[in-house]
Amino acid sequence: MRTIAFIIEYDGTAFSGWQLQVAQRTVHLEMRNVLSTVLQEPAVVVHCSGRTDAGVHALYQVAHIETVNPIALDRLRGALQSMLPRDVAVLGVAEMPAGFHARRSAEKKTYLFRILNRRARTALDDKRVWHVTPRLDLVAMQAASAALPGKQDFASFEGHNSEALHTVRTILAVAWARAGDELHLRVTGDGFLKHMVRNIAGTLVEIGLGKRAPEDMRRIIDALDRTAAGQTAPPQGLYLERVYYPEPYESVLRAGLKFRDEPMIDR
Amino acid sequence: MRTIAFIIEYDGTAFSGWQLQVAQRTVHLEMRNVLSTVLQEPAVVVHCSGRTDAGVHALYQVAHIETVNPIALDRLRGALQSMLPRDVAVLGVAEMPAGFHARRSAEKKTYLFRILNRRARTALDDKRVWHVTPRLDLVAMQAASAALPGKQDFASFEGHNSEALHTVRTILAVAWARAGDELHLRVTGDGFLKHMVRNIAGTLVEIGLGKRAPEDMRRIIDALDRTAAGQTAPPQGLYLERVYYPEPYESVLRAGLKFRDEPMIDR
Numbered sequence: 001m002r003t004i005a006f007i008i009e010y011d012g013t014a015f016s017g018w019q020l021q022v023a024q025r026t027v028h029l030e031m032r033n034v035l036s037t038v039l040q041e042p043a044v045v046v047h048c049s050g051r052t053d054a055g056v057h058a059l060y061q062v063a064h065i066e067t068v069n070p071i072a073l074d075r076l077r078g079a080l081q082s083m084l085p086r087d088v089a090v091l092g093v094a095e096m097p098a099g100f101h102a103r104r105s106a107e108k109k110t111y112l113f114r115i116l117n118r119r120a121r122t123a124l125d126d127k128r129v130w131h132v133t134p135r136l137d138l139v140a141m142q143a144a145s146a147a148l149p150g151k152q153d154f155a156s157f158e159g160h161n162s163e164a165l166h167t168v169r170t171i172l173a174v175a176w177a178r179a180g181d182e183l184h185l186r187v188t189g190d191g192f193l194k195h196m197v198r199n200i201a202g203t204l205v206e207i208g209l210g211k212r213a214p215e216d217m218r219r220i221i222d223a224l225d226r227t228a229a230g231q232t233a234p235p236q237g238l239y240l241e242r243v244y245y246p247e248p249y250e251s252v253l254r255a256g257l258k259f260r261d262e263p264m265i266d267r
Numbered sequence: 268m269r270t271i272a273f274i275i276e277y278d279g280t281a282f283s284g285w286q287l288q289v290a291q292r293t294v295h296l297e298m299r300n301v302l303s304t305v306l307q308e309p310a311v312v313v314h315c316s317g318r319t320d321a322g323v324h325a326l327y328q329v330a331h332i333e334t335v336n337p338i339a340l341d342r343l344r345g346a347l348q349s350m351l352p353r354d355v356a357v358l359g360v361a362e363m364p365a366g367f368h369a370r371r372s373a374e375k376k377t378y379l380f381r382i383l384n385r386r387a388r389t390a391l392d393d394k395r396v397w398h399v400t401p402r403l404d405l406v407a408m409q410a411a412s413a414a415l416p417g418k419q420d421f422a423s424f425e426g427h428n429s430e431a432l433h434t435v436r437t438i439l440a441v442a443w444a445r446a447g448d449e450l451h452l453r454v455t456g457d458g459f460l461k462h463m464v465r466n467i468a469g470t471l472v473e474i475g476l477g478k479r480a481p482e483d484m485r486r487i488i489d490a491l492d493r494t495a496a497g498q499t500a501p502p503q504g505l506y507l508e509r510v511y512y513p514e515p516y517e518s519v520l521r522a523g524l525k526f527r528d529e530p531m532i533d534r
Contacts, residue, residue: 009387009389009390009391010390010391011390011391057391059391081386081387081388086390086393087390087391087393088390089387089388089389089390090387091385091387092387118358119348120276120348120356120357120358120359121348121353121356122276122356123276123277123278123353123354123355123356124276124277124278124324124326124354124395126353126354128391
């Protein structure tokens with residue numbers, strides 16, 4: 001049995017997220033359809049590092065399959081490149097050591113949230129950013145973000161109908177950056193609850209708008225109550241930017257990004 | 268008579284460029300339709316800093332109109348924001364000193380050309396980059412680019428059916444940058460011939476692919492012959508990034524990007 005991993009980029013706009021759902025177009029469904037055809041196996045199961053919601057994008061999602069098909073990796077990559085729809089692209093393919101699992105082996109993940117902070121709407125990035133028109137107080141949002149890192153119970157940021165068994169997660173880093181008239185929030189953690197990044201982003205924006213004080217962030221976390229936190233930010237600003245694995249998985253995966261005579265991808 | 272200028276962003280994908288054309292959707296047409304309605308003047312003439320081709324994007328195009336309508340700038344901006352289609356956005360509006368002309372007053376312009384240089388296609392930036400799959404030699408392209416700056420006859424890079432009276436232009440700067448798996452070419456000049464940046468980008472990519480030597484660039488320019496240069500790069504990688512004006516125009520225009528209680532745009 002072979003374990004083959006894929007590094008995947010997708011535009012979430014026209015997808016009902018990753019997860020298979022009846023009568024919905026999902027990334028899993030598109031991957032499964034193409035892989036089932038190429039590998040000539042019915043209903044190939046594709047495990048990803050973690051589901052993304054409808055409208056959420058991925059710059060570096062990782063998924064894996066198990067197969068007995070001896071297909072060469074480069075042929076598999078070529079088939080995916082030509083057969084997948086335009087809004088899904090496979091950036092890399094790698095033959096993984098036994099035991100690798102895209103979700104269970106994942107060590108940490110980074111999500112990027114893009115906020116366009118100007119009065120004028122965007123002609124080029126509709127469905128790619130959250131457009132917030134009043135001026136945001138970046139200093140206040142940075143101050144509030146300092147309460148997030150650490151191993152904590154993030155129940156206040158968990159969306160309804162979550163299937164998670166518990167709500168303790170470790171946030172490893174929170175960083176803000178300016179990029180032209182955008183503000184970029186990056187959150188790195190060992191795992192994320194349903195809607196967690198969107199609920200954090202929505203709460204931080206309320207702080208940036210002056211509706212809440214930066215010090216409230218500590219109280220919001222400690223409340224362990226979703227109603228204590230702010231609104232859920234819209235999905236189109238959110239990108240799964242990177243999934244990290246322990247060695248040897250990380251090196252094997254990243255080698256899969258490179259092919260003979262092609263540039264290395266600096267992700 | 269008032270002279271009002273607009274800073275405009277657009278996604279060129281669904282446009283036949285800027286210029287009015289019979290039975291074609293153009294940016295000029297969309298601007299004219301909305302302005303004619305708002306100002307209640309038939310067929311308002313909108314002058315831009317320079318036409319863009321079909322499929323070419325703008326991050327900072329400048330245009331102006333003349334009108335006797337006393338409408339407040341902020342109301343005009345609001346009307347444009349709500350009435351223009353999703354792929355055109357007005358970033359700023361400014362009341363200009365008499366004599367300002369979006370094209371004739373322009374001092375220099377910067378075009379950005381985005382090349383995605385990897386084997387995998389893009390799920391997120393289709394119609395936004397030129398996808399070149401073999402590895403490009405950035406050092407060779409940079410060496411070749413050194414022949415471009417200066418006041419020179421760029422006849423070798425002029426597209427067919429140009430209406431330009433002569434082909435001498437001044438290129439002020441050429442710069443390359445890496446951005447992840449993209450290469451960004453920026454060309455700043457006092458003016459550009461039809462297809463000039465696309466023909467330069469196409470020629471430089473042929474050098475980056477090893478099909479031509481970096482030293483050929485000098486010979487190509489000196490040939491004064493379009494057939495000496497390389498292919499025309501596709502329009503979707505090209506962005507009009509910035510138009511510069513002499514003072515006092517520049518300061519007045521940039522003040523128009525700001526509105527009360529809104530963030531300044533760092534362009």
